[in-house]
Amino acid sequence: MFDKNVVRRRRAALAVFVGLSLVLLTVYFGESGGGVLHTLQRGAQQAISPLQSGASRALKPVRDLFGWVGDTVDAKGENDDLRSEVESLRKDVAGAQTARRDADELRGIVGLAKQSGFPSDVEPVTGRVIARSPTVWYSSVQIDVGSADGVKRDQPVITSGGLAGKVTSVTGGTARVTLILDSTSAVSAQVVPKGTSGVVKPQVGKPTDLLLDFIDRKRKVTKGATVITSGFTSSKVESLFPRGIPIGRVSKVEPDEFELYQRVHIRPFADLRRMDFVQVLTPRANDERAESRP
Amino acid sequence: MILSPGAFARLGALIVAVVVLQLSGLGPIRILGGHFDLVPLLVAAIGLYAGSVPGAATGFATGFFLDLSLGQDMGASALVLTAVGYGVGRFRELQDPAHGLLPIAVGAVASAAYLLAFAAVSFMLQFDASVSPLVLRDILLTTLLNAIVALPVFAAVRRVMGPSLAVDPSELRRRRRPPQEAGPIGLRGLSVDR
Numbered sequence: 001m002f003d004k005n006v007v008r009r010r011r012a013a014l015a016v017f018v019g020l021s022l023v024l025l026t027v028y029f030g031e032s033g034g035g036v037l038h039t040l041q042r043g044a045q046q047a048i049s050p051l052q053s054g055a056s057r058a059l060k061p062v063r064d065l066f067g068w069v070g071d072t073v074d075a076k077g078e079n080d081d082l083r084s085e086v087e088s089l090r091k092d093v094a095g096a097q098t099a100r101r102d103a104d105e106l107r108g109i110v111g112l113a114k115q116s117g118f119p120s121d122v123e124p125v126t127g128r129v130i131a132r133s134p135t136v137w138y139s140s141v142q143i144d145v146g147s148a149d150g151v152k153r154d155q156p157v158i159t160s161g162g163l164a165g166k167v168t169s170v171t172g173g174t175a176r177v178t179l180i181l182d183s184t185s186a187v188s189a190q191v192v193p194k195g196t197s198g199v200v201k202p203q204v205g206k207p208t209d210l211l212l213d214f215i216d217r218k219r220k221v222t223k224g225a226t227v228i229t230s231g232f233t234s235s236k237v238e239s240l241f242p243r244g245i246p247i248g249r250v251s252k253v254e255p256d257e258f259e260l261y262q263r264v265h266i267r268p269f270a271d272l273r274r275m276d277f278v279q280v281l282t283p284r285a286n287d288e289r290a291e292s293r294p
Numbered sequence: 295m296i297l298s299p300g301a302f303a304r305l306g307a308l309i310v311a312v313v314v315l316q317l318s319g320l321g322p323i324r325i326l327g328g329h330f331d332l333v334p335l336l337v338a339a340i341g342l343y344a345g346s347v348p349g350a351a352t353g354f355a356t357g358f359f360l361d362l363s364l365g366q367d368m369g370a371s372a373l374v375l376t377a378v379g380y381g382v383g384r385f386r387e388l389q390d391p392a393h394g395l396l397p398i399a400v401g402a403v404a405s406a407a408y409l410l411a412f413a414a415v416s417f418m419l420q421f422d423a424s425v426s427p428l429v430l431r432d433i434l435l436t437t438l439l440n441a442i443v444a445l446p447v448f449a450a451v452r453r454v455m456g457p458s459l460a461v462d463p464s465e466l467r468r469r470r471r472p473p474q475e476a477g478p479i480g481l482r483g484l485s486v487d488r
Binding site for chain 2: 023044132136204274
């Protein structure tokens with residue numbers, strides 16, 4: 001009835017593939033950032049970045065069309081009268097919105113850098129998002145600027161509205177940005193103007209709601225207050241984000257009688273799921289020279 | 295599946311095209327909070343049309359390339375997609391299904407299994423954040439959206455891989471169709487008017 005050799009071969013094939021996956025996982029977690037698999041990843045990202053860049057540009061009108069359709073569905077009640085007219089103009093509008101959204105986003109990024117309190121000792125490098133992680137568990141994007149443009153690992157990244165994340169790996173022409181929505185992210189922040197400090201962490205699956213943790217429950221935090229980076233990260237030791245980058249606005253405060261800390265919810269200023277442009281904050285040239293001095 | 299250089303080339307091109315399209319084109323498109331995910335559909339289609347071993351191999355290769363392109367934990371997607379490809383392939387080998395709408399059910403189940411298993415693996419590997427219940431909504435909506443696009447995606451995969459498939463699924467369906475009634479002299483193809 002069953003050919004034993006076929007069954008044996010099938011099981012062996014499955015065991016090989018599962019074994020290879022487990023070996024990959026083990027080696028990946030065991031090696032440093034300069035290990036074989038990490039280097040292979042950087043090489044692959046570099047190699048396919050032209051493909052991703054081309055696909056991203058080519059499909060942008062389609063994405064905007066879908067985004068536009070989604071917005072229209074949300075606002076259905078208000079748009080009933082205009083629907084028939086809008087239907088006929090949809091294609092034109094999608095094209096026009098593509099250009100306008102790009103302009104708005106770039107204007108927002110430039111405006112952010114001009115705000116008072118924004119770090120002045122940085123040189124922003126603008127990049128376009130060319131690929132995004134499809135899962136909610138790994139929130140990262142790939143951008144089309146890399147070490148050739150002065151981008152280095154661990155540099156902060158902003159987008160229109162506020163903080164987006166930090167650079168976690170770099171190739172010659174691309175960089176991977178791990179967003180503040182990623183489950184591994186933790187950013188030291190403070191509520192202004194009172195200066196109450198805490199750590200901003202994401203809630204996986206809820207990109208519009210961040211948590212400001214480790215706020216003593218005796219400290220009063222008001223709804224609507226602005227949250228900015230406080231100048232050092234809580235994640236281990238390094239200080240990655242300069243002080244003064246806007247993160248979001250306090251949307252809800254949940255005091256807990258049984259906990260030491262209160263849970264403060266923040267709505268991020270930046271729309272991290274739909275951004276197309278970002279800026280990497282690289283140190284100014286004279287700061288770099290100062291850094292390299294012994 | 296007929297193993298030939300052409301089959302490998304076609305499958306390789308399909309994997310690269312789907313992963314690039316997913317990461318740079320379809321991934322950011324959010325519809326009611328969910329999104330299309332072609333990756334599990336590709337693996338399920340190969341599993342369904344070619345069997346368990348090609349399904350597992352495609353799952354591993356697709357997952358490997360996905361992890362490589364994204365810079366995320368190497369092996370996580372490969373592990374989950376290997377299981378999805380093998381599972382769908384075994385279903386086909388044991389049940390030998392031939393219904394025309396089968397891709398919808400297979401696509402939905404494969405997508406849900408992939409998303410849930412990937413969530414479990416991610417959770418086990420490294421996790422230090424709270425999880426919103428909206429993750430379940432995301433999984434549900436993505437599964438539904440994938441079920442909607444499953445038929446054209448499976449058809450496209452069958453078209454691309456057609457020359458390399460040992461058994462054409464559409465041929466299998468034709469074979470299963472009940473025979474037409476023959477005329478009184480027993481000539482096949484002559485229907486009886488009543």
